Amino acid sequence: MPLTLALAPHLVPVGISTGVATALVGLLMLAHIQFAAFQQGGALVMTLFDFLGMVRKDERQTRFARGMVKTMAVVFSIGAALAIFAMMILFTGLWSHFWVKLLRIMFWPLVIEAGAFALEIMALYTLYVGWDRLGRVRPLRIGLGLVLAVDLFVQMLAINFVASYMLTPRPAFNLPLILLNPTLIPLEVHRLIGNVAFTGALIAIVAGWRVLRARTPQQRSYADWMGAIGAVIAIAFTALQPLVGWEYAKEIQLHAYASWYDMMLGGLSVAFLFQMFLLGLILTAGIFFFWRRVRSSGIRSPTLALCAVLSMGAWLLGATPSSLAWSYEQVFAANANVPIWNGGLLIPFGAMIPWKLTALVAFTFVSITAVTVFLREVSRGHLRWGEARRSQALALITMGVAVSLIMALMGYIREDARGPFLITNHMLINQQQNFVPPATTGPAQGGAATGANLILGGE
Amino acid sequence: MARESTRSKLAGRLTHPISRPLAIAYRWVDERMGITDLAYKGLYEAVPRRGAWAYTLGSATLIIIALQIVTGMFLLWSYVPSTTEAWESLNYLAHHDEFGAIVRGMHLWGAYVLLLVIGLHMVRTFVSGSYKKPRELNWITGVMLFLLVLALGITGAMLPWDQAAYWTTVVTTHVLSYVPGLGHWLQEIWRGGNQVGPVTLTRTFAIHIWLLPALLVPLIVVHLYLLRRHGEHGSWVNYRNDPGESERERAERVLRAEPPYPAVPSDPGYAVPDDLDEFFPSQVGKDAIISFLLVLVIFVMAVVVGSPLEAPANPASLTYVPTPEWFFLPLDQLLVQFPQAWMIPVGVFVIPGLASTLLILVPFLDRSPDREPWKRPQLMVPALFTLLFLIFEALLAVNRLFNL
Numbered sequence: 091m092p093l094t095l096a097l098a099p100h101l102v103p104v105g106i107s108t109g110v111a112t113a114l115v116g117l118l119m120l121a122h123i124q125f126a127a128f129q130q131g132g133a134l135v136m137t138l139f140d141f142l143g144m145v146r147k148d149e150r151q152t153r154f155a156r157g158m159v160k161t162m163a164v165v166f167s168i169g170a171a172l173a174i175f176a177m178m179i180l181f182t183g184l185w186s187h188f189w190v191k192l193l194r195i196m197f198w199p200l201v202i203e204a205g206a207f208a209l210e211i212m213a214l215y216t217l218y219v220g221w222d223r224l225g226r227v228r229p230l231r232i233g234l235g236l237v238l239a240v241d242l243f244v245q246m247l248a249i250n251f252v253a254s255y256m257l258t259p260r261p262a263f264n265l266p267l268i269l270l271n272p273t274l275i276p277l278e279v280h281r282l283i284g285n286v287a288f289t290g291a292l293i294a295i296v297a298g299w300r301v302l303r304a305r306t307p308q309q310r311s312y313a314d315w316m317g318a319i320g321a322v323i324a325i326a327f328t329a330l331q332p333l334v335g336w337e338y339a340k341e342i343q344l345h346a347y348a349s350w351y352d353m354m355l356g357g358l359s360v361a362f363l364f365q366m367f368l369l370g371l372i373l374t375a376g377i378f379f380f381w382r383r384v385r386s387s388g389i390r391s392p393t394l395a396l397c398a399v400l401s402m403g404a405w406l407l408g409a410t411p412s413s414l415a416w417s418y419e420q421v422f423a424a425n426a427n428v429p430i431w432n433g434g435l436l437i438p439f440g441a442m443i444p445w446k447l448t449a450l451v452a453f454t455f456v457s458i459t460a461v462t463v464f465l466r467e468v469s470r471g472h473l474r475w476g477e478a479r480r481s482q483a484l485a486l487i488t489m490g491v492a493v494s495l496i497m498a499l500m501g502y503i504r505e506d507a508r509g510p511f512l513i514t515n516h517m518l519i520n521q522q523q524n525f526v527p528p529a530t531t532g533p534a535q536g537g538a539a540t541g542a543n544l545i546l547g548g549e
Numbered sequence: 550m551a552r553e554s555t556r557s558k559l560a561g562r563l564t565h566p567i568s569r570p571l572a573i574a575y576r577w578v579d580e581r582m583g584i585t586d587l588a589y590k591g592l593y594e595a596v597p598r599r600g601a602w603a604y605t606l607g608s609a610t611l612i613i614i615a616l617q618i619v620t621g622m623f624l625l626w627s628y629v630p631s632t633t634e635a636w637e638s639l640n641y642l643a644h645h646d647e648f649g650a651i652v653r654g655m656h657l658w659g660a661y662v663l664l665l666v667i668g669l670h671m672v673r674t675f676v677s678g679s680y681k682k683p684r685e686l687n688w689i690t691g692v693m694l695f696l697l698v699l700a701l702g703i704t705g706a707m708l709p710w711d712q713a714a715y716w717t718t719v720v721t722t723h724v725l726s727y728v729p730g731l732g733h734w735l736q737e738i739w740r741g742g743n744q745v746g747p748v749t750l751t752r753t754f755a756i757h758i759w760l761l762p763a764l765l766v767p768l769i770v771v772h773l774y775l776l777r778r779h780g781e782h783g784s785w786v787n788y789r790n791d792p793g794e795s796e797r798e799r800a801e802r803v804l805r806a807e808p809p810y811p812a813v814p815s816d817p818g819y820a821v822p823d824d825l826d827e828f829f830p831s832q833v834g835k836d837a838i839i840s841f842l843l844v845l846v847i848f849v850m851a852v853v854v855g856s857p858l859e860a861p862a863n864p865a866s867l868t869y870v871p872t873p874e875w876f877f878l879p880l881d882q883l884l885v886q887f888p889q890a891w892m893i894p895v896g897v898f899v900i901p902g903l904a905s906t907l908l909i910l911v912p913f914l915d916r917s918p919d920r921e922p923w924k925r926p927q928l929m930v931p932a933l934f935t936l937l938f939l940i941f942e943a944l945l946a947v948n949r950l951f952n953l
Contacts, residue, residue, distance in 0.1 A: 275944050469924045
């Protein structure tokens with residue numbers, strides 16, 4: 091059946107309901123994204139630690155890099171299998187018309203994607219199999235790690251050409267405009283940072299688990315150190331996300347207003363609110379870990395304690411709903427666009443401006459401060475590895491799980507916000523056969539979106 | 550002893566010009582001005598062997614500034630600072646002057662490369678902790694030079710009086726109006742009234758070729774004097790641990806390092822850097838190679854890409870979209886993100902002002918003796934965040950402007 095559909099795309103909608111098909115593709119791709127995200131972040135982290143291990147002659151860092159390569163090789167197999175299954179069966183079978191059209195428009199990015207995939211196989215397995223032998227010429231191994239990291243960056247860029255185009259398409263058959271569409275760079279930056287943070291979070295989960303299960307002081311010491319590394323990476327990179335995410339949302343607002351409305355004020359606003367909750371949870375758990383971990387080594391850090399308190403405050407502020415309804419639309423429909431103490435449904439402290447914006451800015455600054463203070467204590471040699479306690483291991487696991495959840499949720503929000511379109515304004519999910527390549531589309535012209543115009547105001 | 554021999558050789562070379570009358574003339578001048586001594590001091594300074602290539606960025610900056618002055622002088626022979634003739638004069642330069650387009654291109658690309666090289670020079674200084682005692686003033690003068698070069702860049706962009714220059718002038722002079730209290734007064738002084746016009750161009754020209762260089766040149770002199778006074782040994786890579794010496798002891802030894810270096814370890818002031826070399830010819834050679842390559846890049850870019858000249862300024866234009874110079878892209882992108890108009894002063898005045906102040910204060914914010922970057926997370930982590938932020942903002946701005 092799927093093959094028949096691939097050969098005859100005019101037969102869509104497919105034999106099963108659109109909802110089931112959407113759920114199948116969605117679940118598979120969300121799983122694949124998590125595997126791919128770890129690959130990209132893992133390559134960067136692995137190469138960095140192999141380099142640090144060489145420069146600082148630290149065997150522990152080299153061991154860590156080796157462990158990363160092993161894990162990446164295993165994870166790669168599963169992630170690649172999921173991607174191939176999604177492409178061969180689900181896309182060509184359930185969404186064949188869409189897939190054929192997309193291949194026509196995105197032929198070259200997908201060729202690049204395939205080439206980068208082949209290079210990834212070669213580089214990753216060479217590192218995995220020849221780690222020790224390559225170690226005799228250490229710069230060569232680090233260079234190969236760097237090749238892998240750049241290759242994975244290119245791979246993600248190629249797939250982001252597709253993903254960003256589907257949300258904010260530009261005139262078809264003008265490849266530069268299609269590729270460099272308004273949300274490409276925000277998405278690329280957002281995902282790059284997110285992938286590294288996600289890798290740090292996974293390292294933290296494994297480390298937290300190992301701290302709980304450690305039987306020897308050596309095991310405990312290594313797991314403790316690894317947990318600190320994971321937490322620093324996860325929190326440091328997540329700290330950048332509020333700003334980059336804000337800018338991404340701004341571009342969506344300018345170029346795909348309906349999607350932005352759905353995310354911020356419509357049906358997806360609850361998912362967005364949950365995202366704020368998860369962001370607060372990640373940063374608070376991470377900062378709690380820093381504070382308590384330093385304390386376990388006998389250091390009192392009022393700055394870290396303050397950071398933990400501020401983070402909790404920002405979490406509370408950020409996760410406060412803006413109304414007692416499911417979405418703003420319902421508030422308007424109920425004619426209850428006044429604060430709850432005036433008989434309406436609005437909760438003013440949940441408003442985006444200024445409260446959620448304040449929370450986001452606070453998240454960034456508090457997280458950077460916490461990471462800095464923690465690393466200062468580490469650099470001064472104040473921390474004795476192996477002294478992590480159960481509560482700190484649980485904080486690491488909580489943070490890691492929350493990062494994993496937010497990755498999936500973000501993917502869901504991004505893909506679902508396009509609804510009912512597969513390609514915004516050009517192809518409906520259940521009317522794929524109606525696809526007509528647009529001649530002239532794109533955002534409104536004019537200079538509204540320049541800093542210069544904002545400065546000038548009415549001048 | 551070796552130094553004395555080098556000095557004699559140098560004196561011999563300098564006092565034996567090609568003819569006897571010249572030698573006599575040279576000796577006459579040398580006795581009165583001490584040229585040989587000056588040349589000796591200039592050329593034979595102890596410099597670090599390790600990290601020598603990284604130290605070439607400072608001299609490259611100096612060479613490119615000199616190139617800017619020379620190309621700027623040539624431009625002055627043709628450029629007319631008037632709203633009716635500025636564009637015409639540059640258009641003539643581009644199309645009817647034998648080398649006019651190349652010289653203007655070199656001035657433009659020289660400015661771009663200069664900003665990059667100064668940026669890299671500052672990053673090198675920051676990462677290696679070379680701003681620490683006794684080099685605090687080297688850093689402060691360096692930051693001031695960087696800010697002056699930025700100001701030269703933006704005022705230079707206003708001079709061609711094409712569409713880009715006109716709207717850059719409108720935006721830049723408008724930014725001043727956000728300075729609390731004095732804003733509108735400052736704006737009127739620069740503009741010469743309420744609107745951008747002929748007086749604005751004259752004043753911008755004066756700022757670009759007189760006021761800013763008058764501040765720049767003395768600062769360069771002070772910067773170079775301080776460099777010679779304290780030596781180029783600020784980085785941790787120039788010092789190795791003596792046997793039995795802890796990292797902290799070494800850090801404290803580096804703090805004391807200041808030429809002339811006492812050579813006896815028992816001396817309480819002992820802080821000799823590892824692996825010394827003479828400035829001439831070793832470091833001068835490396836400096837020359839890097840500077841030559843950079844000038845070559847500037848020349849190639851001037852010939853291949855050139856310098857754009859858009860349509861003449863048209864204040865009545867309703868369709869022209871002003872875009873900032875690339876080095877202001879992060880700031881432009883940041884401004885777009887401000888959700889409400891009342892926050893714009895924060896973006897144009899508070900954040901850049903705060904960032905510049907913090908940059909100047911770096912030596913006083915980091916008082917620890919440690920110089921290795923991994924031992925200074927209190928500064929390295931926020932700096933890394935800032936750098937990443939600037940790169941991301943620039944990328945996002947490019948993407949946004951491309952899609953206008």
